[in-house]
Amino acid sequence: xxxxxxxxxxxxxxxxxxxxxxxxxxxxxxxxxxxxxxxxxxxxxxxxxxxxxxxxxxxxxxxxxxxxxxxxxxxxxxxxxxxxxxxxxxxxxxxxxxxxxxxxxxxxxxxxxxxxxxxxxxxxxxxxxxxxxxxxxxxxxxxxxxxxxxxxxxxxxxxxxxxxxxxxxxxxxxxxxxxxxxxxxxxxxxxxxxxxxxxxxxxxxxxxxxxxxxxxxxxxxxxxxxxxxxxxxxxxxxxxxxxxxxxxxxxxxxxxxxxxxxxxxxxxxxxxxxxxxxxxxxxxxxxxxxxxxxxxxxxxxxxxxxxxxxxxxxxxxxxxxxxxxxxxxxxxxxxxxxxxxxxxxxxxxxxxxxxxxxxxxxxxxxxxxxxxxxxxxxxxxxxxxx
Amino acid sequence: xxxxxxxxxxxxxxxxxxxxxxxxxxxxxxxxxxxxxxxxxxxxxxxxxxxxxxxxxxxxxxxxxxxxxxxxxxxxxxxxxxxxxxxxxxxxxxxxxxxxxxxxxxxxxxxxxxxxxxxxxxxxxxxxxxxxxxxxxxxxxxxxxxxxxxxxxxxxxxxxxxxxxxxxxxxxxxxxxxxxxxxxxxxxxxxxxxxxxxxxxxxxxxxxxxxxxxxxxxxxxxxxxxxxxxxxxxxxxxxxxxxxxxxxxxxxxxxxxxxxxxxxxxxxxxxxxxxxxxxxxxxxxxxxxxxxxxxxxxxxxxxxxxxxxxxxxxxxxxxxxxxxxx
Numbered sequence: 001x002x003x004x005x006x007x008x009x010x011x012x013x014x015x016x017x018x019x020x021x022x023x024x025x026x027x028x029x030x031x032x033x034x035x036x037x038x039x040x041x042x043x044x045x046x047x048x049x050x051x052x053x054x055x056x057x058x059x060x061x062x063x064x065x066x067x068x069x070x071x072x073x074x075x076x077x078x079x080x081x082x083x084x085x086x087x088x089x090x091x092x093x094x095x096x097x098x099x100x101x102x103x104x105x106x107x108x109x110x111x112x113x114x115x116x117x118x119x120x121x122x123x124x125x126x127x128x129x130x131x132x133x134x135x136x137x138x139x140x141x142x143x144x145x146x147x148x149x150x151x152x153x154x155x156x157x158x159x160x161x162x163x164x165x166x167x168x169x170x171x172x173x174x175x176x177x178x179x180x181x182x183x184x185x186x187x188x189x190x191x192x193x194x195x196x197x198x199x200x201x202x203x204x205x206x207x208x209x210x211x212x213x214x215x216x217x218x219x220x221x222x223x224x225x226x227x228x229x230x231x232x233x234x235x236x237x238x239x240x241x242x243x244x245x246x247x248x249x250x251x252x253x254x255x256x257x258x259x260x261x262x263x264x265x266x267x268x269x270x271x272x273x274x275x276x277x278x279x280x281x282x283x284x285x286x287x288x289x290x291x292x293x294x295x296x297x298x299x300x301x302x303x304x305x306x307x308x309x310x311x312x313x314x315x316x317x318x319x320x321x322x323x324x325x326x327x328x329x330x331x332x333x334x335x336x337x338x339x340x341x342x343x344x345x346x347x348x349x350x351x352x353x354x355x356x357x358x359x360x361x362x363x364x365x366x367x368x369x370x371x372x373x374x375x376x377x378x379x380x381x382x383x384x385x386x
Numbered sequence: 387x388x389x390x391x392x393x394x395x396x397x398x399x400x401x402x403x404x405x406x407x408x409x410x411x412x413x414x415x416x417x418x419x420x421x422x423x424x425x426x427x428x429x430x431x432x433x434x435x436x437x438x439x440x441x442x443x444x445x446x447x448x449x450x451x452x453x454x455x456x457x458x459x460x461x462x463x464x465x466x467x468x469x470x471x472x473x474x475x476x477x478x479x480x481x482x483x484x485x486x487x488x489x490x491x492x493x494x495x496x497x498x499x500x501x502x503x504x505x506x507x508x509x510x511x512x513x514x515x516x517x518x519x520x521x522x523x524x525x526x527x528x529x530x531x532x533x534x535x536x537x538x539x540x541x542x543x544x545x546x547x548x549x550x551x552x553x554x555x556x557x558x559x560x561x562x563x564x565x566x567x568x569x570x571x572x573x574x575x576x577x578x579x580x581x582x583x584x585x586x587x588x589x590x591x592x593x594x595x596x597x598x599x600x601x602x603x604x605x606x607x608x609x610x611x612x613x614x615x616x617x618x619x620x621x622x623x624x625x626x627x628x629x630x631x632x633x634x635x636x637x638x639x640x641x642x643x644x645x646x647x648x649x650x651x652x653x654x655x656x657x658x659x660x661x662x663x664x665x666x667x668x669x670x671x672x673x674x675x676x677x678x679x680x681x682x683x684x685x686x687x688x689x690x691x692x693x694x695x696x697x698x699x700x701x702x703x704x705x706x707x708x709x710x711x712x
Contacts, residue, residue, distance in 0.1 A: 109459075111455070140492070142490055142492035142494075143492035144492075145489055145491075145492050146489075146490040146492065150490040152491035152492070152495060154494050154495055155494075159455070159458055159495070160487070160490070161490070162483070163482075164478055164482055167451070167478050167479065167482060167483060168483075169451075170447065170448050170450075170452050170454070170455065170479060171452070171454055171455030171483060173451070173452045173455060174451060174452040174453060174454060174458070175456070175458065175459055176455075177455065177456045178455070178460065179459070181437070181461055182459070182460070182461075200447060201447045201451060201479070204445045204447050204448025205448055205451065207445065207448065208443070208448050208449065211443065364527075365493065366488055366489050366492055367488065367489055367527045367528050368488070368527075368528060368552050369488065369496050370550070370552060378577050379530070379579035379580075379624070379627050380578070380627065381579030381581075381626075381627035381629040381631075382579075382628050382629075382630055383579075383626070384527065385628075385658070385662075
C-alpha cells in the first residue's frame with residue numbers, strides 16, 4: 001500500500017468514527033453513535049423512506065442505474081474520440097444526486113460543479129440532450145456550447161454545471177437569496193466536491209447564508225480526493241464541522257446509502273423551506289474512476305482501495321439489496337431496468353452521433369440577450385468585434 | 387433644468403428604478419446605514435428599507451456571486467463595488483459566471499445584474515485602489531461596460547443598465563461625484579451604445595470617455611482660444627457595445643484623431659479604437675492616430691507626480707498639438 005493510500009485510509013477511518021455525528025448551533029443533542037454493523041440503519045425506517053411506494057423505490061433504483069449506464073456509455077464514446085475536453089465521471093457517487101434531487105419540490109433548486117451528469121439525470125434531463133452535449137452537437141442541452149462540465153436546465157431548476165472549483169457555491173446562496181426575497185417556500189442545494197472546501201468563495205457563501213438566514217443546504221460530496229490529493233493532504237480538520245464556525249447546522253451522511261441521504265437531507269431541506277435556515281452536509285462517497293478521463297489514476301490511491309469500495313459500498317448494489325429484501329425488486333425487474341438503461345444510453349449515443357455540429361454562424365449566438373432578441377434591443381453600437 | 391451632482395444623478399437613477407421595479411435590489415459594502423462610502427446611496431435605506439438596500443460584509447466574491455445567482459431567478463441586483471479596483475477579488479464571479487452563463491447554458495439563462503462603483507486614479511490612493519478595468523471587463527463577450535462623464539449621462543445610462551437583461555458594469559469616478567450638471571426633472575433614459583459629441587469641431591477629433599472628457603473639453607477651449615484649433619470631442623459613454631459609427635463620422639470630418647483615456651496604453655481601449663479607425667477609415671486619415679493615456683506604471687502615490695501620470699488638460703493640449711503636427 002502506498003503512502004498516499006495510507007493517508008486515505010487514515011482519513012476514511014477518521015470519518016467512520018464521526019459518521020453518526022450531527023452538530024451545529026441549532027442541532028438537537030446528537031444521538032448516540034450507532035456502529036454501522038450493529039443493526040439496520042435507522043434512516044431506512046425514516047418516514048421519508050417508508051412513505052415511498054414500491055414503484056417510487058423502483059424509479060429511484062432506475063435512476064441510479066440510468067446514470068451509471070449513461071456514464072459508462074459516455075466513457076466508451078470518449079475513448080472512441082467522439083467527445084472532446086474533459087469527462088468527469090460520477091460513477092460510484094450516484095446515490096448522492098439521486099437521493100438529494102428526489103426530495104425536490106417545485107421551488108427547490110440545484111447547482112453543482114463540473115461532475116454534473118448525475119445531477120442532470122437526477123433532476124430529469126433527457127439523456128439524448130446530455131449525450132449530444134458531450135458530442136458537441138447543436139441538439140445538446142447547451143447547443144454544444146457548454147460541454148460536459150456545463151449542463152443547465154432552468155426549467156427543471158437545475159442551474160449548472162460549473163467549471164471552476166467552488167465558484168458555483170455563491171450562486172447557490174444567490175438562488176436561496178432570490179427564493180427568500182420573493183417569499184417562496186423553496187430551498188437551494190449547492191453541491192461541491194471535497195476539493196472545493198478550501199476555496200475562499202465557498203467560505204464567503206457560508207458566511208452570507210448564515211448571516212442572512214438563506215434557505216440553502218450546502219452539500220459537500222466527499223469522495224476522498226480533490227483530483228489526486230487526498231483529504232488528509234488538502235484539508236485541515238473536518239469538513240462538515242467548519243459549519244460551526246458560521247453558526248450553521250451540519251450533518252454527516254453515508255452517501256453510499258440512498259435511504260440515508262434522503263433521511264438526513266429531508267429535514268434540512270424542510271427546515272430551509274419553512275424556517276429559511278441554511279445547513280451544511282458532508283456526504284461520504286467515492287468515485288471509482290479518475291478525477292477526469294485525463295487522470296490515469298495510478299499515483300494517489302491503490303486499486304485495492306477502489307475494489308474494496310466497489311465490493312462493499314457500491315450504492316447501486318446496496319440499494320438493490322435493500323429493495324430486494326423489501327420485496328420491491330425482482331430479478332426480472334432488475335434485469336429489465338438494466339437492459340433498458342443500456343438501451344437508453346446507446347440510443348442517446350446514436351442520437352448524438354446523428355445530430356449536426358454547431359456551425360460557425362452559431363458561435364456568436366447566445367452571448368447577449370439583446371443580440372438574440374434584436375426586435376427588443378434598445379442599445380446601439382457594436383456588440384461583437386473582429 | 388435643475389443642476390445636480392453626478393453623485394445625486396446616480397442616486398436618483400437608483401431611486402427611480404427601485405420604485406419602478408420591485409425586483410431591483412441594491413447590495414454592497416456600506417450602502418445602507420453608512421450611506422455609501424462615497425454617499426452615492428445616501429438616503430436610500432431610509433426610503434426603501436433593508437430588504438431593498440442591503441449592507442454586505444466585505445466579501446466581494448461572495449456577494450457578487452450571490453447577486454449572479456439571484457439574478458438567474460429574476461432578482462435584479464445593483465451591486466456597488468466601493469472601488470472597481472476590488473473587482474480582482476471577485477474576478478471569477480464577474481468574468482466566469484456573470485459573463486459566461488448565458489453562453490454556456492445555450493441561451494437558457496440571463497444574468498441581469500449591474501455592478502457599479504468608481505474606477506479612477508487621481509486621488510492619491512496608490513496602485514491597489516486606482517485601477518481602471520474597463521478594457522479588461524470589455525474584453526469579455528457577454529458583458530456591457532459603461533463609463534459616464536456627466537451627471538446627465540450618469541443618470542440616463544444607469545437607468546438603462548438596470549433595465550438591461552445582460553450584465554452591465556458601470557464605472558464611475560470619485561473625482562466626478564461632486565461635478566454638477568443639468569439633469570431634467572422628468573424621467574429619461576440614455577440607451578447604451580450611443581456615443582455623444584460633447585463639442586463639435588473641424589480640425590481634430592478627440593475620442594475619449596469618463597473624466598478625460600471633462601479635461602479634454604477644457605483643453606479644447608484653450609486650443610480654440612490660443613491656437614485657433616477647432617476640436618471635436620466624442621464621448622464614447624459606453625465601451626461595449628461600442629458606437630464606432632459616431633467616431634468614424636467625426637474622423638471623416640476632421641481627418642485627425644487623438645484618443646485620450648485613463649488607461650495604461652498596453653491592450654487598452656485606445657488600442658482597439660486605433661485598430662478599428664485605421665481599418666475602417668484609413669483613407670480619411672491625414673496623420674497617424676495618436677493616443678494619450680496613463681503613464682505606463684502602477685499608479686504612483688505622490689500627489690504631484692500622480693497628476694502627471696494621468697491624462698490632464700495640459701498633457702491633452704500638448705498631445706493635440708502634436709497630432710496636428712505643430
